[in-house]
Amino acid sequence: MRQRSRTRFAPVAAGLFAGALLLSACGGGSAAADDGDATLTYWLWQDDSTDPTWTNLVAEFNEQSTSGTVEVQVIPLAQYEDKLLNALSSGGGPDAARFKDVWLGEFVQAKALAPLSERIAGWEGKDDVVPALLDAGKVPGDDEIYLMPHQYTTLYMYYNKAIFAAHGLEAPRTHEDVMAAAKTLADAGQFAIDVRGGVGGQDQWAAWMYSAGAQFVDESGKVTLADPVGVAANQDYLDLLRELEATPPGSITADFAAVRGNFLNGTTAMMIHHAGSLAAVREGLGDDVGVIPMPSADPAKPTTLGSMSGNVVFGASDKQDLAWEWVSWLLTHDPMLTMSTSPQGQLPVLTSVAEGSPFSDDEGLRVALDAQATARTWPLLPGTSTVVNKDWVPTLQSAFEGKVTSAEALEELSTVLAGK
Incomplete structure (x- = not known):
C-alpha cells in the first residue's frame, strides 16, 4: 500500500497556540474594547478577482460603522490556508477572515479561533439564518460555534x-x-x-x-x-x-x-x-x-454534500467586537443578497433571501436550496x-x-x- 502522508497539524498547532498566548499577553483578546479609530484586518480570497462586490461591501460597512473600519487583504485561495497557518504561528495574521468549513477542525484544535456562541445567542439576526448552517460551524464533540456561515452550496x-x-x-x-x-x-x-x-x-x-x-x-x-x-x-x-x-x-x-x-x-x-x-x-x-x-x-x-464558506474571528485579536460587528453585518439581508447574486456568489444562508427572487423562482436553484435540509459537510476534523x-x-x-x-x-x- 502507498505510504500515507502525515497531517501537518502537530507542529502547527503548537505554534498557533504559542502565538495566541503571545498576542494575548501583549494586551489582545476580547477584553479590549474597540473604538471608532480601530482598524480591523480581514483576509479573504476572491473566486472572481475582477468582481468588485467585496470591495463595495467593505466600503459600505466602513461608511456606516462607528466602531472602526475594515481593511482587507486578498490572498489567492491556493495559498490561503498555508498563509493563515504561517502567519498565526508566528504571532501575526488577521483579526478575522473568510474561511472554509473543511479547515475548521485543524484551527479549533489549535485553539486559534474565538468561540461565537455567546455572541450569536444575543444577536437579533440569528433567527433569519438557516439553523443547520449555524450548527455547521461546530466541530464534533464541541457545542461551541466557531464559524459564522456566509455562502454555501450543495451538490x-x-x-x-x-x-x-x-x-x-x-x-x-x-x-x-x-x-x-x-x-x-x-x-x-x-x-x-x-x-x-x-x-x-x-x-x-x-x-x-x-x-x-x-x-x-x-x-x-x-x-x-x-x-x-x-x-x-x-x-x-x-x-x-x-x-x-x-x-x-x-x-x-x-x-x-x-x-x-x-x-x-x-x-x-x-x-x-x-x-x-x-x-x-x-x-x-x-x-x-x-x-x-x-x-x-x-x-x-x-x-x-454541502460545502460552506463563512467567517471566523481569531482568539488572539484585540478587535473582536469590531470583528463581530463586521461578520454579523455581512449576515443582514441587503449585503447577503448582494453577495449571493454576485458573479462569485453561491446560495444565501438567510431564509429571507432564499425565499425571494431569484432563488425562489428558479427550478435549478430550488433543487440546490431544498437539498440543504439533509446535506452533510465533510466532517470537521483535524x-x-x-x-x-x-x-x-x-x-x-x-x-x-x-x-x-x-x-x-x-x-x-x-x-x-x-x-x-
Whole structure:
C-alpha cells in the first residue's frame, strides 16, 4: 500500500497556540474594547478577482460603522490556508477572515479561533439564518460555534435528457438507478459520467458517498468511513471506471474543466456538480439539461454534500467586537443578497433571501436550496483539510488503478481524517 502522508497539524498547532498566548499577553483578546479609530484586518480570497462586490461591501460597512473600519487583504485561495497557518504561528495574521468549513477542525484544535456562541445567542439576526448552517460551524464533540456561515452550496446531478431518452432511460432517482443507467449507456458505447479523479474531485466523490449511504463519522465523531456501507459505496464509484467502463478517457485524472467539457459536448450523460454550473449547462444544452437531487440509496432519505464558506474571528485579536460587528453585518439581508447574486456568489444562508427572487423562482436553484435540509459537510476534523487538499487524489487514483482495494483506500483516508 502507498505510504500515507502525515497531517501537518502537530507542529502547527503548537505554534498557533504559542502565538495566541503571545498576542494575548501583549494586551489582545476580547477584553479590549474597540473604538471608532480601530482598524480591523480581514483576509479573504476572491473566486472572481475582477468582481468588485467585496470591495463595495467593505466600503459600505466602513461608511456606516462607528466602531472602526475594515481593511482587507486578498490572498489567492491556493495559498490561503498555508498563509493563515504561517502567519498565526508566528504571532501575526488577521483579526478575522473568510474561511472554509473543511479547515475548521485543524484551527479549533489549535485553539486559534474565538468561540461565537455567546455572541450569536444575543444577536437579533440569528433567527433569519438557516439553523443547520449555524450548527455547521461546530466541530464534533464541541457545542461551541466557531464559524459564522456566509455562502454555501450543495451538490446535485445534471443529466442530459436527450441522451437518456435515446437509450430509453428515465432520470435516476436512486443510487441503483445510476449504476444501471451507467451500464446501459456503456454497453451502447455512450460514456455515462466522469469520476473526476483529479484535483477538486473529492467533493463530487463525497456527494456520491453520502448519497449512497456512507457515513464519514458517527454521532460521537468517530471516523466510520471504512465500514461495510462505505466500502461498498466506494467500490461502486471505482467500478464506474474499472468494471463498467462507463467513464471517458482521462477521467482518473480529470479536473473540473474536463468534466464540464465532457458533459457539455455530450461525451458524458451525467455530471455531479452544483448551481455554479447552472448557467453554463443551460447555455450549452438548453432544454436538454435536467437538474435533479443526488440519487440516493433511499429516496425517502436523500442526502448529498454541502460545502460552506463563512467567517471566523481569531482568539488572539484585540478587535473582536469590531470583528463581530463586521461578520454579523455581512449576515443582514441587503449585503447577503448582494453577495449571493454576485458573479462569485453561491446560495444565501438567510431564509429571507432564499425565499425571494431569484432563488425562489428558479427550478435549478430550488433543487440546490431544498437539498440543504439533509446535506452533510465533510466532517470537521483535524485531518479533513489534509485529506481534501492532499491525500484524496493519490489515494483514489491508486484505488482506480487497482493498487489498493476500496477498503484499503478508505482506511487510509480514515486514519488521516482522524488526525493520526
